[in-house]
Amino acid sequence: MGLKTFVKVSVNNLSDARYCAGMGVDMLGFCMEAENPNFVSPEKYFEIIGWLAGVEFIAEFHNYDLQQINKVLADYPVHGLQVDREDVLEELRQISINTDVHGLPVLFRLCLHAHMNLFTIEPLLEKYHKLVKMFVIESEVDRLTVSEMQQLKKLAEKYPIMLGYGIKADNINLLLAEVPLKGISLHGNDELRPGLKDFDQLADILEAIEVD
């Protein structure tokens, strides 16, 4: 059993992590910034990953600079990292011809908003595609219009994109058939706010793309 596309899920608890690994998810993301409500401490991280096999672990950073990231990474064995800050990528680009920190592949998360949308991000993708393994595109708006779908398709033909929004169990297969995505990026439950997010939604999406 496996999944039809490459899948990354951000998690902060053992039950989601075990469920995802069992479903054949490829990457699990863990927030490693102590100030963030989704922070996973090194102790908790080791406890979680001790139960898992066959999945890669990604360190997720939002506000930290490269120096802070390097310091944190000394405490967590990971397979890759995800950053939100362009200046971190820029610094990486300038200090090294290598594509990584500690030899790690880098994912760049772009959170879309009014001024940074699917129609304006191509220069960023072009600038960093040699440095970045995959671009993770997220948005607060949980749907894609027809013209956004067309634009996404254009971008996904040129750049390695993991889509992180507008994904539902009833549209995922159409989306994957129409857009040459590298994969999808999902979030697990927030165990600190149980019930606020629907676990079934994650399970429904994964079940919709299960293959024998």
Ligand SMILES: O=C(O)c1ccccc1N[C@@H]1O[C@H](COP(=O)(O)O)[C@@H](O)[C@H]1O
């Ligand atoms: O975002 C969530 O709801 C979530 C739930 C469970 C585990 C991780 C989650 N998100 C991760 O937390 C950080 C912060 O995200 P943001 O501040 O909401 O943008 C990030 O690593 C998310 O992937």
